[in-house]
Amino acid sequence: MTPRVGSATLALVVLGLPFASFLLLALVRPLRRSAPAAAGVSVAAILGSLLAALLTRGGAAARAPGQSPSTTWAWIPADGGPMATVGVMVDELSMAMLLLVALVSLLVQVYSWAYLHDEPRTSLGRYYAYHSLFAFSMLGLVLAPTFLQMFVFWELVGLCSYLLIGYWYDRPAAARAAVKAFWITKLGDLGFVAGIVMLWSATGTFDFWTLFQMGSQGTLPVVLLPPIMFLIYLGAVGKSAQFPLHVWLPDAMEGPTPVSALIHAATMVTAGVFLVTRTFPLFLLTPDLLTLIAWVGAFTALLAASMACVESDIKRVLAYSTVSQLGYMMAAAGAAAPEAGFLHLVAHGVFKALLFLGAGVVIHVFHTNDVFRMGGLRGQPWIWVPFVVGTLALAGVWPLPGFFTKEAILAGVFDARLGVPFVMLSVAAFLTAFYMFRVVSLALFAPPHHAGHAHPHVPGTMIGVCVGLAALTLAMGLRQAFGGDHHAIGGPGWLPWFSLALAGGGILLALAMYQWRSIDAARVARALGPLAWMARRRYGLDGLFAGLYRHGLLTMARLVGWIDRYLVDGVLNVLSAWTLQAGDGLRRLQTGQPQDYVYGVALGTLLLFVLAQWGLR
Amino acid sequence: MTAEMLAFAGVAVVLLASSLGVVLTPNLFHAVLYLAAALVATGVVFLLLDAPFLFAVQLLLYAGGVVAIVVFAIMLTERLVGASIRQASRHLINGALVSAAVFVGVVGFLVQMPPAGPRPPWPDELTVLVGRALVDVFAIPFELLGVLLVIALIGALYFARTES
Amino acid sequence: MPLGAYLTLAALVFAIGLFGVLTRRNAVGILLGIELMLNAVNINLVAFGRFHADLAGVMFTLFTIAITVAEVAVGLAIVIVIFRVRRTVDADHLDLLRG
Numbered sequence: 001m002t003p004r005v006g007s008a009t010l011a012l013v014v015l016g017l018p019f020a021s022f023l024l025l026a027l028v029r030p031l032r033r034s035a036p037a038a039a040g041v042s043v044a045a046i047l048g049s050l051l052a053a054l055l056t057r058g059g060a061a062a063r064a065p066g067q068s069p070s071t072t073w074a075w076i077p078a079d080g081g082p083m084a085t086v087g088v089m090v091d092e093l094s095m096a097m098l099l100l101v102a103l104v105s106l107l108v109q110v111y112s113w114a115y116l117h118d119e120p121r122t123s124l125g126r127y128y129a130y131h132s133l134f135a136f137s138m139l140g141l142v143l144a145p146t147f148l149q150m151f152v153f154w155e156l157v158g159l160c161s162y163l164l165i166g167y168w169y170d171r172p173a174a175a176r177a178a179v180k181a182f183w184i185t186k187l188g189d190l191g192f193v194a195g196i197v198m199l200w201s202a203t204g205t206f207d208f209w210t211l212f213q214m215g216s217q218g219t220l221p222v223v224l225l226p227p228i229m230f231l232i233y234l235g236a237v238g239k240s241a242q243f244p245l246h247v248w249l250p251d252a253m254e255g256p257t258p259v260s261a262l263i264h265a266a267t268m269v270t271a272g273v274f275l276v277t278r279t280f281p282l283f284l285l286t287p288d289l290l291t292l293i294a295w296v297g298a299f300t301a302l303l304a305a306s307m308a309c310v311e312s313d314i315k316r317v318l319a320y321s322t323v324s325q326l327g328y329m330m331a332a333a334g335a336a337a338p339e340a341g342f343l344h345l346v347a348h349g350v351f352k353a354l355l356f357l358g359a360g361v362v363i364h365v366f367h368t369n370d371v372f373r374m375g376g377l378r379g380q381p382w383i384w385v386p387f388v389v390g391t392l393a394l395a396g397v398w399p400l401p402g403f404f405t406k407e408a409i410l411a412g413v414f415d416a417r418l419g420v421p422f423v424m425l426s427v428a429a430f431l432t433a434f435y436m437f438r439v440v441s442l443a444l445f446a447p448p449h450h451a452g453h454a455h456p457h458v459p460g461t462m463i464g465v466c467v468g469l470a471a472l473t474l475a476m477g478l479r480q481a482f483g484g485d486h487h488a489i490g491g492p493g494w495l496p497w498f499s500l501a502l503a504g505g506g507i508l509l510a511l512a513m514y515q516w517r518s519i520d521a522a523r524v525a526r527a528l529g530p531l532a533w534m535a536r537r538r539y540g541l542d543g544l545f546a547g548l549y550r551h552g553l554l555t556m557a558r559l560v561g562w563i564d565r566y567l568v569d570g571v572l573n574v575l576s577a578w579t580l581q582a583g584d585g586l587r588r589l590q591t592g593q594p595q596d597y598v599y600g601v602a603l604g605t606l607l608l609f610v611l612a613q614w615g616l617r
Numbered sequence: 618m619t620a621e622m623l624a625f626a627g628v629a630v631v632l633l634a635s636s637l638g639v640v641l642t643p644n645l646f647h648a649v650l651y652l653a654a655a656l657v658a659t660g661v662v663f664l665l666l667d668a669p670f671l672f673a674v675q676l677l678l679y680a681g682g683v684v685a686i687v688v689f690a691i692m693l694t695e696r697l698v699g700a701s702i703r704q705a706s707r708h709l710i711n712g713a714l715v716s717a718a719v720f721v722g723v724v725g726f727l728v729q730m731p732p733a734g735p736r737p738p739w740p741d742e743l744t745v746l747v748g749r750a751l752v753d754v755f756a757i758p759f760e761l762l763g764v765l766l767v768i769a770l771i772g773a774l775y776f777a778r779t780e781s
Numbered sequence: 782m783p784l785g786a787y788l789t790l791a792a793l794v795f796a797i798g799l800f801g802v803l804t805r806r807n808a809v810g811i812l813l814g815i816e817l818m819l820n821a822v823n824i825n826l827v828a829f830g831r832f833h834a835d836l837a838g839v840m841f842t843l844f845t846i847a848i849t850v851a852e853v854a855v856g857l858a859i860v861i862v863i864f865r866v867r868r869t870v871d872a873d874h875l876d877l878l879r880g
Contacts, residue, residue, distance in 0.1 A: 118707045560800030595803055595811070595872060602799060609722035616729070629790050636794050639813050640801030652813050655794075659820045664785070666831045668839050671846075678846050683816065683853050690823040691809055712803035720796035724789065733784040737834040746836060747843065755840055762847055769851035772840040776858035 004060040006090035011143055014052040014098055015088070017241045018105075018135035021045035025129035032125035042128035044134055045108050050102035068209040070145035074143070081449045084206055089145035093278060093342070096157050097142040097305050099348055101267050104353050105135045106540035108262040111357055114459035115258055115364065127167060127256075130234050134160035138267050142274065146206040147196045147232075150275070154192070154235065157268050158185050164263065165255040174254040184248040188238015188272075194509030195231030202228065205541035212281045226286045233276065233283075233293060240272025240326045243300040247542050249323050250307075253315040255364060260315060273329040277338045284336070294334025294413065298421035298428075301327030303539070305431035309438070310525075313369045314359045317439050321394065322352060324428055330408050331421055337412025344409060347401035347476060351393040354469035358387035361466060362443055365456040371439055376448025380456065382463050384444045386470035393441050393473050395433035396503045398496075399481035401473060407499050414492065426502055433506025441514035625665060634656035649687050656680040667736075670744045806872050808860045819849050828865035829855065847863035 021042050025032045025612055031040050063069060072087030088094075109131055116124060137156035143325050144150035158181075166178030200206055202221050203214060214220045236242070241249040263269070276283060277292070283290055301324045308320035325348050332341030364375050377383050393400035396407070406429060413422045512518045525532045534540075618757045635658060638651030660675035740746055801814025801825055821838045830838015867874065 512869065590879060592876030594875065595880075597709070598799075598802055599715060602719055602803070606715075606718050606722055607727065613725060625786065632790065633793060633797070636797040636817055640805070641797055641818060645807055645810060648810060648813055651818060654816065656820065657783060659824060662787070662824055663827055666827045668827050668831070668842075671827060671839060671842055673804060674843060674846055678850050679816075679820075682850055686853055687809060687813065688786060693861050694809065698869055708803055712800050716796040716800040719799055720792055723792040723795070727785055727788055727792070730785060736832060739831060739834060743839065747839060750836060750840055755844075756861075758844060762844060765848065766851055766859070769855050773854045773858040776855070776862050 001041070003063040003069075004092055004095075005063040005069040006060040006095050008088050008090055009054050010044070010059070011088040011090045011094075011098070014049045014056065014102065015136065015139050015143060017045040017048045017052070018042075018132045018139065022132035023131055025125060025132060032129060033122045035119075035121040035124035035128075038125035038128045039109070039113050042132045043106065043113075045100060045132060046109055049135065049139065050099075050106050053095070053098040053102045056090060057099060060090075060092075060095060063371055070207070070209050072145055072207070084148045085146060086149055087145045088143040089208065093114075093274075094142050094160055094441060096342075096346060097274060100349050101135065101138050104262055104266040104349060105131065105138075108258045108353070108357070111257070111261075111360070111465040112258040114461035115360055116256060116458070119409030123167075124476060127164075130160060130163045130167070131262075132429055134263065135162065138263075140269070141271055143207055147199065147208070147564055148206040150278075151193060151196055153476065154239070154271065155189065157271060158182060158189070158239075161185075161252070161263055161268055163253050167255055167259065171254065175249075177251040177254040181248040181252050184245050185238040186217060188235045188245055190234070191231040192235025195228050195234070198224070198228045198231065204514045208279065211375075213277075215281050215285055216419065221283075223286060225282070226289055229283055229289050230288045231291075232279070233289065234390040236275050236330070237296070238272070239275075240330065241268050241300075241323045242272070242296050242327065243303055244541060244544075245324045246300060246304065247538070250316050250319045250538075253313070253319050254565035255517060257315065257356060257360035260319070261353045261360070264319065265356050269322060269326060270329075270345050270349065273326065273333065273341060276330065276333045277342050277345075277392065279518075280333065280338045283333070289419070290334045290336060292334070293422050294331045294418050297327040297330030297332075297334055298413070298418075299327070300324070300425040301331065301428040302424040302431075303327075305428040305435065306531070306535045307538060308435040310532055311435075312371055312508055314362065314371050314374075314439060314443060315356070317371075317435060318352070318355055319412065321355075321432065324432060325352070325394075327428070328425065331425060332409040332412050335380060335409075335412040335416035335421075337409065337416070340405065340408035340412045342406035344402075347393070347405050347473075350469060351390045351400075351402065351473045352477065354386060354390040354466060354473060355394065357462065357469065358383075358390060358466050361458055361462050361538055362387070362494045364458060371442040374443040374448075375446035377444045377456075381456065382467070383456075384440075386466040388440060389442065389470040389473055391436045393477065395436055395507060396429060396499055397507075398477075398500065400477040401480060401501075402477075403499065404477070405478045408604055410499060411492075414495065425499075428504040429499060430506045433476040434510045437507045437510035438514050441510060445515060448499070455546045500566070621665065624661075628658050628661045628665065632662065645691055646688070649684060649691065652687070653680050653684045656684070666740050668743060670747055784828060787824060791821040791824040791828070793821075794824070808863070808872055808875070809857070811872060812856055812860070816849070816853070819845065856867075858874040 021044075024041055025038055069091035070087055070089040072085035074082035075086045076082060076084040109128070112127065112131075116127065119127070134157065137153050137160055141153035141157055144153055162178045162182045165181055166175050168174045169178075196206065199211075202224050203211065205211060209217065211220070213557055238245045249264060249269065253260055255264075283293075302461065304320045304327065305322035308317045308324065311317045311320065325344070329341040329344050330347075332344065362374060362377070363369055365377070365383070368374070389400070393402040398403045410422065410425060410429075413425060513520075513524065619649040632655055635651045635654035637647050639655060642648050642651065656675060656679040660672040660680065663675060667727075798814045798817030798819075798821060801817060803814075805811050805814060823845055826838045826842045826845070828838070830836065830841075852871050863875065
């Protein structure tokens with residue numbers, strides 16, 4: 001692909017419209033209190049952003065080799081040039097992300113109008129305000145030309161995640177989940193900010209383009225780079241739910257389903273992958289770190305896939321699936337194939353959003369998230385066809401996009417000679433197909449749990465959005481299969497058949513266990529015994545974090561509190577007590593008897609005599 | 618032993634003895650009488666120092682006026698016969714120590730004085746000179762003194778009035 | 782007699798007066814001690830004046846005597862008022878300034 005650069009002005013329009021919408025909704029109370037008006041403002045803004053993003057992409061010009069794709073303005077002044085700048089970086093990577101974010105945001109906001117129809121009118125205004133803020137934050141993150149600016153938007157995105165997960169703030173579970181998400185990602189962010197600061201102190205700049213130039217010219221301090229890049233990677237670990245900071249994502253499903261579709265499938269969680277992809281020229285200089293990233297990614301993919309197999313909450317299955325797919329993307333980056341990972345990011349964003357929104361339809365019909373209470377939707381093609389399209393895409397079946405992107409990732413990992421990660425990713429692919437079709441069988445085609453849902457009423461908006469996303473998924477896949485730029489997907493010749501076999505095997509197993517009931521699921525569970533037991537308990541990681549918090553952090557806080565109360569305050573209290581005692585003691589000098597005062601004068605005079613005698617010497 | 622030395626010795630003895638009497642007798646009225654003696658002795662010291670005018674002033678004001686005032690005050694405030702010395706005074710040792718220390722301190726300076734020469738010439742008509750100085754060099758202090766005496770008079774009158 | 786003798790005599794009288802001020806319980810007794818101290822000061826002044834042939838010694842003494850008389854008058858008036866109010870002039874009982 002020839003490097004292209006887009007118009008900075010248009011990029012600013014993309015960024016500015018949701019921000020304006022947020023400001024309007026935040027400041028103008030009557031607007032926010034009226035749900036239709038609020039929704040209208042927000043949707044109009046994001047629609048405008050989408051159009052501007054399309055225009056940016058369409059009008060992108062070719063970029064000369066040495067030309068920076070960033071447009072920046074000075075921000076924090078310092079001697080010898082500004083210390084930090086703000087601006088936009090409009091290259092292919094950010095333009096693709098702009099389209100993804102704007103499109104999925106628009107679809108989710110439209111879908112939300114129907115899904116959250118039962119919400120109190122005034123709350124919905126708040127909901128759309130948060131959506132606008134989130135769109136602004138994510139778009140800003142994607143357009144950031146410097147580490148510092150990206151970090152600012154990174155934190156904003158985290159804030160929006162907290163606000164949206166905890167949208168139903170009067171539900172204790174939702175509140176807890178929002179805080180948990182915030183805390184866990186904050187752990188990663190600590191590393192991120194430390195890495196940024198160290199990088200700045202080593203190189204003197206935050207700017208990506210400048211750093212890339214320094215890297216290619218060899219002027220970067222390569223010795224310091226591994227720890228710095230590792231710290232920066234930690235931010236991605238938190239945000240993109242890599243092991244061990246993945247524990248917040250399943251709990252984040254407490255938020256409304258459209259929110260899960262938007263930020264926990266397509267956009268926010270991809271920020272970590274985006275970070276690694278964006279700064280990949282720097283990661284290239286630390287090959288050992290890349291290997292670690294690949295291993296962690298592959299392990300995350302396998303771990304999350306195993307936990308998805310035993311979940312009965314449809315949203316939780318999709319959450320673990322997202323964690324697993326994020327592991328795939330990171331593994332691709334670790335295998336020095338970031339383009340494969342990014343392609344998977346975009347494709348996954350579309351079909352995972354489809355799956356979540358489709359799950360939202362099913363939840364709307366059955367008023368429960370439990371797959372074992374669903375079923376009997378065979379007669380509603382408008383509901384199950386889009387969902388099955390998404391499932392096939394996720395499982396990696398030709399000609400849907402998941403097949404191509406997953407194959408590209410496996411190829412990249414194979415070519416990088418990463419044997420164990422390759423095996424882990426392959427097993428994860430098998431499990432992915434398995435657990436998704438388990439859900440399909442149980443939720444859609446199984447005999448209905450109880451009759452009465454034969455003719456469910458689903459709002460047309462929701463169906464329409466799902467159908468649209470399914471069509472887009474199909475189109476993306478067909479374009480990859482039959483036309484367009486055919487990237488030479490590397491890897492051995494047997495790879496496409498191998499990945500198809502993995503997908504097919506998983507599907508067949510799932511159908512056998514849950515559709516045709518030819519294999520008893522309970523026996524398989526018993527056979528896998530301890531593994532299934534551990535998976536059901538999420539391998540104890542949640543407990544680990546809770547324990548660390550309770551015993552580690554709180555104990556330290558108590559210690560610090562004790563020091564503050566007894567040592568620091570204690571010193572002050574002791575000093576003041578001494579002062580009071582001294583005052584009480586000295587008070588006894590004032591007897592009120594005049595002769596005692598004369599004694600004092602006489603003694604003072606004697607003292608003066610003595611001093612004068614000494615002075616005379 | 619000149620006459621002056623003898624006179625000085627005698628006056629010194631009287632002065633010191635009567636001073637001790639002032640501070641040591643339990644009977645307050647006796648103390649006043651001792652004070653009168655001390656004041657007269659001081660007047661004689663002034664004589665020895667060639668200041669006869671001051672001798673007269675001392676006798677008139679101090680030995681006459683002040684003693685009279687104090688006697689009246691005693692009569693108005695106190696029973697004349699007091700008890701033993703332990704009740705009339707207190708903390709004798711402390712007081713003696715501090716007084717002795719002060720004396721020692723002053724003498725410490727005195728011993729460092731260069732030996733004084735003989736007395737320089739002194740005018741005979743001291744009174745005339747004093748009179749002239751009062752309206753000449755010391756005119757302002759003299760007038761201020763008058764004001765002070767008026768103030769003291771008024772103050773004493775104010776304190777002494779009976780509530781009506 | 783040399784100057785030093787007069788000065789030493791004055792110092793002695795001063796110390797004795799100080800002793801009286803410090804130890805007397807009766808307020809009038811304290812005032813008597815103050816009189817002695819002032820007397821000693823007068824002796825000092827005249828002695829210095831005589832031995833340095835300065836009239837100022839005598840003049841100062843004159844003023845001191847006059848001022849002392851005024852002070853005694855006012856002081857005793859105060860003592861009388863205290864006696865009227867508190868029925869005692871015992872210095873041990875005059876401790877209103879106690880802190």
